[in-house]
Amino acid sequence: MTATPVPGNLTTLKRMVADTPTRPPLGDIAHIGHAQLFTPCPEDTVAFFTGFLGLTVNGRDGDHTYLRTWDDYEHHSIVVTRRDEPGIGRTALRASSSEALERRIQAVRDAGLAGEWVEDEPGVGPLWVTTDPDGHELALYHETTWYEAPAELAPGLKNQPQAKPGHGVGVRRLDHINYLAADVAESTGFVIDTLGARPTEQIRLDGGRIAARWQTFTQKSYDLVYTEDWTGSRGRLHHLAFATDTREDILRAADLALDTGVFIETGPHKHAIQQTFFLYVYEPGGNRIELCNPLTRLVLAPEWPLITWTETERKKGQAWGLQTIESFHTHGTPPVG
Template sequence: MSEIAHLGPVELLTPKFDASLAFFTDVMGLEIHAQEGDSTYLRGWGDYQRWSLKLTASDRSGMGVLGIRAWSPEALERRVAAIAATGLGGGWTDGDLGRGPSYRFRDPDGHVFEIYYECERYVAPPGLEPALKNIPGRNLGRGIACKRLDHINILAADVRANREFCTDALGYRLYERIELDDGVEAGAWMSASIAAHELIYTHDARDAHGRLHHLAFWVDTREECLRAADLWLDAGVEIEAAPSKHAIAAGFFLYGIEPGGNRIEVTTGGRFVYAPDEPVVVWTEADRKKGQAWGVKTVESFHTYGTPPVD
């Protein structure tokens, strides 16, 4: 379907490092894989790569670098050539922990990406091997016990320009989008697989650039998502949107704000797209005013808040 295999690991910046780390380990249930400098590398028990979240101490919140894995060395070369042709390429880096050569670039809105192919697979240390051979790690059952990184939603002043960059230069497939009455594209849901979404762009209400809307982690069942809400409540996590079902992409959700200020989602479900000629679903202003799938109205902060915050 695409020369992109899937969304890779993401770096998340936090001005409250210790509190954010405690949130991701004790509450979300991620495992610490390594620590280097101001960063801690974490993973869900179902992540096949060595890490999926790089938590970095910073003076601000938001996204640092978003990784994308190519299907093959040849696919990587072709995507790098396509990116460079847009004038948004930044050049090669040595990669990150457990990752080979990576090509750094920016999207039209200024978010920093790195595309790579070579990476090391996670190998569980002695005593923590999973019982089944087709699972990367053991589920230790701590906190929410998130399985893996699922998707990311990033804000953009011009959604259409960024969506076209991702479909044309990177090779993402557009599954759903929002078009307002004035013709402005307010959201785009893209994927490199049959999953409903991996990479999402939504309009930045502040007309700022390079900001993050949310980072989402997967659990296998709706019951786990409901349980996550109870765990957040007991842990004092700010719950922004209680569990419900999205209309777009049909995923089940829970949204909250981690101590560093970044919006985090616990998610499950969602549609799969098998047809090679599946038409793009276009949602109108009237559609969106109906709220989420079961009629729940979207909270106002969901449309206006992002990280780093701006006045």
């Protein structure tokens, strides 16, 4: 059987592959486990996640409320925590094995960063907590408890962890997190070199500075994103994203937002980078939340090239030529100034 040559510019492909930074083998980090969101109005924020997005409350502990999407196999997808200001707290990354967990911890230590073991969340075993160079808190863990739905939430199919919600958008899973960072290259270099993420796309400004970079731990095209913080601040959040089943779910979400008073910042549109169909809204605490449908795009090639977008290309706007709204570049949490 004769192999058919792949069409395209082979020289360009080789150059793009060569532009991909060296990284540890993909697979030690299995996926994003869950994320913590700070809010000054936790009751309203929880109501947004349950009523508008369709998440389920799966426990409360003091200032923390644990919520889950219907297709998550673990105890919780996000933790809503009371704070004076909105923002991102801990991001938990599940390792693929106890050995993989130890390898990644050692890699972080070899990079000169410290961490500590904590056991302060339900449904998961010990977490090794550290920070990225920008100050975002990251927790690595392996032990977990698989969710068992109560009778009223039992699914019709045994290979589904929970019944789909009959209200709200019904988002499927926590999809990705977009951090703001003072130095994108430094923070993403840490995620790539110590945690084994694979960079898939980036923006390089004319002066050579990396303004944004997308990384994946899986065959999804991205899990963690770092975008340059125009204020020079550290440890802030751009947005938290939840995946829907279809594009039509995002259109329905826009109608539901209109009906229920949820603030729409921009969308529905399609990103040029990663080709994600999206809607951005603000939850009551002020954090930006994205509803996205990236399910049509998977990174299957083991030598997937790092795709670089130029400053000129980004000025063209979104995939259909729509200009990016100004607040998308300026709004982050916690607020600055």
